[in-house]
Amino acid sequence: MRCYSVWIFLGDSRMSDIVISTTDNSRLSLLLNWYANPYHTPIFMAHYLGFYEDEGLSPAIMETTDPSDVTDLIGQNKVDIALKAMIHTYAARAKGYKVVSTGTLFHEPPTGLIFLKSSGIKGFEDIRGKRIGYIGRFGKIIIDDLARRAGIELDAYETVRVGMNMTDAILQNQVDAGMGIGCFQQVELEQASGQETGILRVDELAGLGCCCFCSILFLVNEEYLAHNEDKVRRFMKATQRGVQWTLENPEKAYDLLCQNIPRLRTETFRKIYISCLPYFSRDLVNVERDWDKVGTYAQELGITDESMDAMSCYSNEYLPERPYADFQPLDGHYLSESRAAS
């Protein structure tokens, strides 16, 4: 009942196109890296619950119909903020796009080659003679690199670009396996097929030690950032509140998401949502270790060279000084700050 009343309230006010603030009615355009899905929940919570509005922001959240478009659009400064993975951020910089990550939304989701067990795939060597689906250009580069590491000739398997439709491509027998995220496409494939599925994780196959190359980040263009530093800071603060609310109210958050985007109210998306919960970054921080690791990986993949400076790709200075808190500490200080000062 609580959520229902929230929704009605949202219905009459939050979603209104009458902007309350009279000082700045400019919209902040935010482009998702995918169609709206459960791993975007913290952003939608910040939107529906008015956290962005509290910061004087009026975001317009858009979905992409082709994930490969997103890098160009943020790189050409045609949207204000966009979501994209860490590996794409390096690729964008290498292409000359001045994009910067100001935070992490989704941290190290398990990413790899996903398949039905009935395909007979057990190890990476089994891709011989198979058709392998990939999302965009870098998925193919990663597959070919893994094949090289495994000593598999490039003509021993076929690659097929499938965009956002990996699960469908497997079910339509257009590919035998495809690159995807364990807590998303693997769950989707299992639900849609009713069969057992498997995943060969890229981080394990490539010896990376983490799936940080696939962490999903908030990107801005340096040109936009130069004129909107405070706006980006307020955006990150409100988003942080959205993460916190999501993690403290996981079931209510999913209900509110589905009330606003009813196509997500399916058993499959509910399972995806639950599977995604562990991977939300709680502090939105860009992790230096990850950037270093993925920087090396990007060089190995030939996406960047040694001239690429990881430090140019991200900044944590737009994040709240500490994760959002409803309460001030009783003695006015945070332990971490006391320690830093001593």
Add this chain to the structure above:
Amino acid sequence: MRCYSVWIFLGDSRMSDIVISTTDNSRLSLLLNWYANPYHTPIFMAHYLGFYEDEGLSPAIMETTDPSDVTDLIGQNKVDIALKAMIHTYAARAKGYKVVSTGTLFHEPPTGLIFLKSSGIKGFEDIRGKRIGYIGRFGKIIIDDLARRAGIELDAYETVRVGMNMTDAILQNQVDAGMGIGCFQQVELEQASGQETGILRVDELAGLGCCCFCSILFLVNEEYLAHNEDKVRRFMKATQRGVQWTLENPEKAYDLLCQNIPRLRTETFRKIYISCLPYFSRDLVNVERDWDKVGTYAQELGITDESMDAMSCYSNEYLPERPYADFQPLDGHYLSESRAAS
């Protein structure tokens, strides 16, 4: 088999983020008025079949998560081209947004109050005591205007903003009826409920004589247009080819749409697609009579006043001189041109 091979081709080339043209790799951002759905088919055909590419264009097609955002984004020149209805175009101009319609995608879709027959609604007077869903601000204005015409007090019914989720709101018992399009939401409601549905058409209730206020148009900002006239012209030409291909190959077009956006491969969306086919504008023309009629209606609704000049809201000069044709006429002339010259 034909479509499958087309798709594979698209998979490897058309959807690539490697832009072939080296002269201009800037992306054209195109924001849909809704989530991607069957009435956008001509645009997606022009995209998938390379008609935009043939014109040297590289569109990035985005979906909105809130239809009310679209007017602001095109009005603030934050996207290059956007889809929005005729009534919104007047509202945008009245708000000071310098937007111009350069063509019509979807012409006079039947629009009205949609409901389950089991709700007991038979005529507009039956909204007394009911909860009526609307998409955005102007839907509410239209409902209240119809109530005024019918002599129904404004407090005799309740209005609830439901965004894109009218069908879901009815099924979740959050509203009793809602504003929507006959060939979309009514079909969806009938499929989802398995019950008989009804529609009270706004054009009939308001004595308009056509549902042109809801025709879906291609909008650009005057500022963008001033610097991109040729680009807009090429966009409209390629889109015209997309319409033509869709109408000449309706089943192939739906297959290709679903191969690229698999969530549309449902019986409901197939029925919506078939129901939408009659309403695609074949020549994309802005119809002067419609603009006049809707101009008067917008004044009656209090959205604009008599200072609004319909001619400032649209232009047909970016459309191809004649609808796209594969062949030149055998004698080098079109009858219409001969007649015009004589």
